[in-house]
Each structure stands twice: as C-alpha cells, then as structure tokens.
Amino acid sequence: MSNGPEEEKRGGSIRIGILTVSDRASRGEYADEGGPAVHDYLREVLCVSWEPEIQIVSDEVDCVAAAIEDMSGHGCCLIITTGGTGPAPRDITPEATERVCSKMLPGFGELMRQVSLQYVPTAILSRQTAGVCGGALVVNLPGRPKSICECLDAVFPAIPYCIDLIHTGSITPPYLETDPIRMKSFRPKGK
Amino acid sequence: MSNGPEEEKRGGSIRIGILTVSDRASRGEYADEGGPAVHDYLREVLCVSWEPEIQIVSDEVDCVAAAIEDMSGHGCCLIITTGGTGPAPRDITPEATERVCSKMLPGFGELMRQVSLQYVPTAILSRQTAGVCGGALVVNLPGRPKSICECLDAVFPAIPYCIDLIHTGSITPPYLETDPIRMKSFRPKGK
Amino acid sequence: MSNGPEEEKRGGSIRIGILTVSDRASRGEYADEGGPAVHDYLREVLCVSWEPEIQIVSDEVDCVAAAIEDMSGHGCCLIITTGGTGPAPRDITPEATERVCSKMLPGFGELMRQVSLQYVPTAILSRQTAGVCGGALVVNLPGRPKSICECLDAVFPAIPYCIDLIHTGSITPPYLETDPIRMKSFRPKGK
Numbered sequence: 001m002s003n004g005p006e007e008e009k010r011g012g013s014i015r016i017g018i019l020t021v022s023d024r025a026s027r028g029e030y031a032d033e034g035g036p037a038v039h040d041y042l043r044e045v046l047c048v049s050w051e052p053e054i055q056i057v058s059d060e061v062d063c064v065a066a067a068i069e070d071m072s073g074h075g076c077c078l079i080i081t082t083g084g085t086g087p088a089p090r091d092i093t094p095e096a097t098e099r100v101c102s103k104m105l106p107g108f109g110e111l112m113r114q115v116s117l118q119y120v121p122t123a124i125l126s127r128q129t130a131g132v133c134g135g136a137l138v139v140n141l142p143g144r145p146k147s148i149c150e151c152l153d154a155v156f157p158a159i160p161y162c163i164d165l166i167h168t169g170s171i172t173p174p175y176l177e178t179d180p181i182r183m184k185s186f187r188p189k190g191k
Numbered sequence: 192m193s194n195g196p197e198e199e200k201r202g203g204s205i206r207i208g209i210l211t212v213s214d215r216a217s218r219g220e221y222a223d224e225g226g227p228a229v230h231d232y233l234r235e236v237l238c239v240s241w242e243p244e245i246q247i248v249s250d251e252v253d254c255v256a257a258a259i260e261d262m263s264g265h266g267c268c269l270i271i272t273t274g275g276t277g278p279a280p281r282d283i284t285p286e287a288t289e290r291v292c293s294k295m296l297p298g299f300g301e302l303m304r305q306v307s308l309q310y311v312p313t314a315i316l317s318r319q320t321a322g323v324c325g326g327a328l329v330v331n332l333p334g335r336p337k338s339i340c341e342c343l344d345a346v347f348p349a350i351p352y353c354i355d356l357i358h359t360g361s362i363t364p365p366y367l368e369t370d371p372i373r374m375k376s377f378r379p380k381g382k
Numbered sequence: 383m384s385n386g387p388e389e390e391k392r393g394g395s396i397r398i399g400i401l402t403v404s405d406r407a408s409r410g411e412y413a414d415e416g417g418p419a420v421h422d423y424l425r426e427v428l429c430v431s432w433e434p435e436i437q438i439v440s441d442e443v444d445c446v447a448a449a450i451e452d453m454s455g456h457g458c459c460l461i462i463t464t465g466g467t468g469p470a471p472r473d474i475t476p477e478a479t480e481r482v483c484s485k486m487l488p489g490f491g492e493l494m495r496q497v498s499l500q501y502v503p504t505a506i507l508s509r510q511t512a513g514v515c516g517g518a519l520v521v522n523l524p525g526r527p528k529s530i531c532e533c534l535d536a537v538f539p540a541i542p543y544c545i546d547l548i549h550t551g552s553i554t555p556p557y558l559e560t561d562p563i564r565m566k567s568f569r570p571k572g573k
Contacts, residue, residue: 315492
C-alpha cells in the first residue's frame with residue numbers, strides 16, 4: 001500500500017467502497033464475512049495507496065441504492081457489494097445497482113457466473129451484475145468468501161482499465177495498479 | 192411419482208405449470224410437441240409426487256403474461272414455457288416473462304444458449320430467459336423437443352435449490368427432488 | 383457481389399447499414415477505421431448482391447438512435463454499428479440500440495464477449511448487444527478493426543437465418559448468403 005511513483009505522477013487519491021448487503025449482519029446478529037473478505041482481497045492485490053469506505057446495510061432496495069450513491073458521491077472509484085444477489089425474496093442488490101447506474105456492464109456477471117459454474121451448478125442462480133454510478137464502477141459479488149475470491153480473480157484484471165475509461169477526460173483520474181505477482185491487470189498498449 | 196418420505200416431511204404439495212406458446216398449436220392447426228416433451232422430461236427426472244397444470248396459448252404478450260400469472264396464482268412453484276423465444280415478429284415469450292417477473296435470472300438464458308451453441312450456431316438467436324413470478328420460477332425453453340432436453344439437462348440441477356430460495360421463510364415450501372440416477376440436482380451443504 | 387440465382391428467386395433487394403459511432407470521426411478529426419473494416423468484411427463474406435448505407439455520427443444517444451431508425455426505414459435488413467460500446471462517459475451505442483429495438487438478442491453480446499475474452503481480459507468491458515428495429519437486425523461491434531473481425535466471425539453464421547426469421551410472413555424477404563469457403567452460415571434443415 002505504498003505511494004508508488006506511478007500514483008504520485010497521476011495524482012488522484014483512491015477510495016474504494018465495500019458494501020455488505022445483509023439483513024442479519026446489519027442488525028449485528030451475524031458477523032459479516034463478505035466485507036472483510038473483499039477488504040483482504042483488495043489489500044492483497046492492489047499496490048497503490050487506497051482508502052476503504054465500509055458500510056453494512058439491510059436488504060432493502062432504497063438502502064442499498066442510497067449507500068452506492070453515497071460512496072460514489074464521496075469519490076469512490078470502485079464500489080464492491082457483497083450479498084443479496086440470489087433469487088430469494090430479500091435478495092435485491094442487482095435491482096438497487098441497476099437503479100443507480102447510468103450504464104450496465106453485463107460482461108462482469110456473465111464471466112463471474114461462468115467461472116462459478118466450474119464449482120457449482122447453482123452458479124446460474126446468481127444475478128450479480130456491474131455498472132457505472134457517477135465516477136464509480138459498481139460490482140456485485142456473492143456473500144460467501146470463497147465465491148468472492150473466485151469472482152474477483154476472474155474480473156479484477158479488467159477493473160483498473162475500466163476505471164481509467166470511466167474517468168476519460170478527468171484531470172486527476174484514480175489510477176489503480178495491482179501487484180503483478182498476485183494479479184496481472186491489463187491495459188491495452190498505447191493507452 | 193411416489194410420495195417419498197422426504198416430501199411428506201416437508202409438506203408442500205408440488206404443482207408445475209407447462210405452458211406452450213404457439214399460435215398454431217393454440218388454434219389446433221398443429222399438434223403441440225413442446226408441452227408433451229417438457230411433461231415427459233419432468234416425469235423422468237422428478238422423484239416426488241407432483242401435479243401438472245397445462246395450457247396452450249397464442250403468441251400474444253397479454254395471453255402469455257396472464258397464463259404465467261394464473262399458474263403462479265394457482266400455486267405452481269415452477270412454470271416452464273416452450274416456444275416463442277426467437278427473433279420473429281410473433282416471438283414474445285421473453286417479453287411476457289419479463290413483464291410478470293419481479294426478478295430476472297440471466298444465468299439461465301446464458302447457460303442454455305452456451306449449451307445449444309455446441310449444436311447450432313443459431314443458438315445465439317434464442318432470447319430465452321428465467322425469472323421469479325410470485326412463488327414460481329419461470330423458465331423459457333425453445334419449442335423443439337430436442338432443444339428442450341438439452342436446455343433442461345443444463346439448468347435442471349439448479350432448479351430444486353432455486354425453488355427453496357424463492358420460498359425462503361415459507362412454512363410449507365415445495366421441495367423438489369430428482370432421481371439421482373437420471374439427474375443429480377444440487378443443494379449446498381448445510382442448507 | 384454477383385446476382386446469384388438464389389437471390390433472384392427470392393426477390394428482395396439487400397441493403398445493409400454501416401454506422402460508425404465516434405465523436406472524432408464525425409468531426410473529421412480522425413479517419414474512421416471501423417466502418418471500412420465492417421464494409422470490407424461484408425464484401426468478403428457475402429456472395430449476394432447488396433448495397434451499403436454508410437453513416438458516421440457522434441456519440442449522442444439521439445443521433446445514434448435516429449441513424450438506426452433511418453437505416454431501418456430505408457429498408458436495411460442488417461445494421462452494423464461500430465464504436466461506442468465501452469464504459470466511458472461518451473459510450474452510448476448500446477443504450478441507443480436498446481431505445482429503438484423492439485426485441486433484444488442478448489446471445490450476440492454474450493458470444494462476442496466470450497470470443498474476445500480469448501484475446502484480452504478487458505473484453506468484459508464491452509457492452510455490445512443486438513436487437514431488432516423494424517425489419518433490421520442491429521448488431522453493435524467495437525471500434526477496433528481486429529476486434530470487429532473476431533466478433534463478426536463469431537456471430538455471422540447466425541445472421542442470415544436471423545434475418546429470415548425477422549421477415550417471417552414477408553412476401554419478398556431479403557435472403558443473405560455467405561461464401562461457404564470464407565464463412566459457413568447456418569439455416570436449420572427444412573426451413
């Protein structure tokens with residue numbers, strides 16, 4: 001998490017939202033496992049200085065939508081949600097995400113389901129998606145730590161460049177970099 | 192189709208809607224092949240007692256939407272449609288499904304198209320999807336019996352657990368079980 | 383591009399729209415590469431006589447939507463867009479496509495992303511889709527010539543039959559045929 005020369009050159013500070021969506025965790029009846037798993041993952045793969053913004057909310061569309069908009073408003077360039085992506089009545093994270101995003105990125109959900117299908121046939125029940133809310137890429141993840149890592153391993157290589165694109169035209173865009181030993185992220189040459 | 196001990200223990204009776212969407216079949220100009228293919232398939236893989244609700248409707252959004260809502264209202268926990276999923280002007284089953292579903296499950300369509308692509312490059316023309324309407328999982332299938340079996344083989348392992356999740360909090364949820372020799376369905380451990 | 387006997391028999395003349403979506407190309411600041419790449423590709427794979435309708439528009443939803451509707455109104459049976467499919471603020475081609483299409487065909491985007499993933503992990507950032515606008519199949523492609531060819535190689539085998547289906551019931555449907563040495567398109571037997 002050191003300030004690399006790349007980051008100083010680019011200027012923008014990096015803020016990342018980690019949003020746990022769970023009725024029980026939000027009431028304190030249950031220790032949140034998803035949020036810490038996302039936090040650990042980001043600490044492991046990112047090699048630029050960054051600051052987390054952490055929230056736990058109940059499975060209500062209004063709460064999830066408001067939390068995403070808050071985080072985006074506070075300058076988060078990436079917001080990772082965990083939980084609430086299944087077909088149960090209280091699972092509404094994808095609907096809340098779609099409500100506050102100006103653009104949807106269906107390729108994230110497609111790839112995450114495809115990867116999870118290698119482990120369990122019920123991977124098709126996950127409705128997780130991704131989109132753009134203001135200056136933030138929002139990515140929905142499932143709630144289980146093991147699935148979180150599988151999904152992030154699949155999509156993270158595309159995330160730094162996605163954030164560059166979302167900030168096209170910005171003077172001090174956030175510039176994410178991953179530790180190439182742990183995770184090779186990809187930017188097309190000449191970009 | 193015997194009443195297994197599992198089913199008695201769980202309590203809920205199981206009703207499954209089979210909805211053929213076809214102008215010609217609904218006018219009797221043409222023998223419906225899709226509906227019977229779905230019925231045969233379910234008889235083969237399910238090892239719990241269940242009751243079918245069968246309807247044939249024309250390719251009209253209102254008719255298809257009303258039939259799905261009727262079946263859901265009559266307590267069907269699973270509604271399988273056949274036909275009307277292509278790009279022709281009269282193909283409107285996915286639109287009708289989306290109209291009456293509170294949640295969409297894009298993973299079903301993705302996997303069914305991927306599996307069908309192994310047989311024909313025109314698999315990408317199928318717009319079939321799945322969603323949740325009340326207490327029912329709605330799954331769109333193509334009209335051809337051969338494609339019906341290919342698609343159900345791909346997604347059925349996830350269907351019993353999906354119905355469990357849709358009925359989270361219900362006192363007598365329907366509990367589907369498949370004959371493990373014919374089809375291994377999957378429920379995560381501890382659930 | 384000769385008038386084959388098949389085409390004479392079927393009657394309908396074939397018009398194909400090629401729509402470049404790019405602020406810079408529309409202002410002449412930049413030579414359009416996407417449009418010519420699509421044009422070359424079609425010239426190479428089609429073995430029926432056809433006429434192109436070419437337009438370059440800026441990355442504005444209204445402009446892209448109007449151009450698609452114009453081309454459809456002029457009798458184009460296929461409209462291929464290039465550019466504007468990413469997550470950047472000015473990338474709005476998928477939204478414009480969705481606005482003017484009565485039916486969406488998610489299988490095109492799924493397959494194109496899957497194929498592009500073999501080359502770059504950032505393929506999931508492409509939001510390209512396909513749909514039906516009047517009598518036209520609309521397919522979004524990325525802007526880079528190399529990606530255009532990869533995507534068209536993947537989906538083109540299904541395009542002639544898709545256009546047949548869109549024109550179900552039409553007296554003189556356009557009948558696309560590909561050079562089987564370059565590209566085998568597929569029509570189910572008996573259709």
